[in-house]
């Protein structure tokens with residue numbers, strides 16, 4: 001059976017949403033669309049005799065991307081001592097690390113990689129190996145982002161500090177008029193910020209936006225620090241045996257900059273666009289919409305026919321399908337997209353999709369320009385009182 005996100009995806013018992021989540025939003029409508037969509041998707045898997053998870057292609061892809069990552073790292077450290085070659089390998093390492101995030105850890109984190117939880121956990125641990133805590137990301141992405149996409153203060157992906165205004169409800173500052181120029185550079189600094197600051201700050205405060213989450217204990221805390229130690233060892237300690245510490249820091253920043261731009265662009269093109277909605281809950285903390293339809297209103301696909309891009313970004317150019325069926329392997333998204341589009345047409349629900357990557361990138365750029373101009377020019381969509 002294909003599972004849809006009626007409850008937030010979680011990996012561990014301690015990360016189950018609890019009363020500690022302060023401002024839980026309710027989606028008050030139930031549409032026959034959701035039932036019919038789930039029925040059609042389940043029928044597809046049954047008719048085709050396919051498993052939603054454990055796809056052989058995923059295991060092959062994992063081997064290819066991990067080999068790419070290791071080869072880039074080895075060549076960066078031990079390859080020819082030519083400056084342009086070192087920068088090329090650092091860029092390759094950054095792109096490979098983003099590939100691990102898109103295609104391995106993301107499926108593991110959503111438990112869409114395998115029906116066996118230990119396989120999902122290993123895949124998810126690749127995030128810790130790349131410097132960011134899988135425990136914190138589980139709450140940030142699987143719980144808060146997937147449950148409340150594009151809802152300010154609840155969806156932590158909208159929060160880039162005072163530097164960026166990604167949603168109409170966020171405070172406007174004068175310097176936002178330049179955000180369509182400088183924000184791309186800040187996207188590149190996000191991984192370093194996660195590695196060195198955000199994870200520790202969230203571990204200490206147990207808060208994300210208006211929501212709180214249980215701070216990791218026991219095994220989760222052990223995984224948090226093990227991941228950090230392993231990452232700092234391969235990213236800083238080992239390279240420092242062969243190069244000066246400052247050279248290591250410079251290449252760390254360069255590789256993670258490439259990684260950050262790639263990760264941020266792919267995730268921003270799914271939600272921060274001109275056509276996406278940014279609804280706010282009413283005074284009773286309710287959104288007057290069906291949960292799955294909210295996902296459709298706030299999410300967009302891009303470049304659905306670009307097979308190479310789809311492979312590299314782990315199907316995240318099919319974010320609509322990912323948000324509707326996060327526990328289905330991304331290998332299936334192109335097939336599910338046809339079912340989703342058909343069902344949307346049948347029920348008169350808008351399905352957002354840019355034919356090309358560049359079309360989607362332009363929409364994100366235009367959105368940054370519009371929100372940067374001034375606060376009055378973009379009206380937020382406010383949920384009707386239920």
Ligand SMILES: [Zn+2]
Nearest residue numbers: 110141322326
């Ligand atoms: Zn996701």
